[in-house]
Amino acid sequence: MNKTGWRTYRRPDDKSGGHGVGWSPIIPYSFSVPQDFEEVPVSIADLGGTEIDLRFASSKEGRLFVIVAPVLRFADNLGDDATIQKIGPPEKVISAFGPEVIGENIEGKVLSMNTVEHDGRMYYQYELEPPHVLITATAAGNRLYLFSVTGSGLQWKRHYQDLKRISESFRVI
Secondary structure, rough: OOOOOEEEOOOOOOOOOOOOOOOOOOOOOOEEEOOOOOOEEEOOOEEEOOHEEEEEEEOOEEEEEEEEHHHHHOOOOOOOOOOHHHHOHHHHHHHHHHHHOOOOOOOEEEEEEEEEEEOOOEEEEEOOOOOEEEEEEEEEEEEEEEEEOOHHHHHHOOOHHHHHHHHOOOOOO
């Protein structure tokens, strides 16, 4: 935890996750959250089930989750070193995964799309509304990572800058 009340979460190397044939260990990821965000257990019964790797929530500010999905679901020629660019351009990626993240059609809901690069890895960043959600997507190894940050209307209004900072802090290590 730093002086500003934020801390960085890093997925433990030995945390279990990933199911089925051909799964390799999940490449760790990290992100920063205000200190009142806490990890929430992921249930197999959750929407999205086994592919939700992690949930965090704050009753005050909002919630987030990480989906780690096999790239084989989207293309069978990406191998074990997928990049988000190989999966497709930002428009294709949000069209394919947006409905899974927000639970409904994304048509007319994408407010913005950006691409950023950190340490040689490309990330696609999206803002959707309604519902209020920020999504950061990237790929590494044989997986697609979708980092979703959301909040109620009031949380969005009050804590938008923090929620955006959380979303932009996501990195696959």
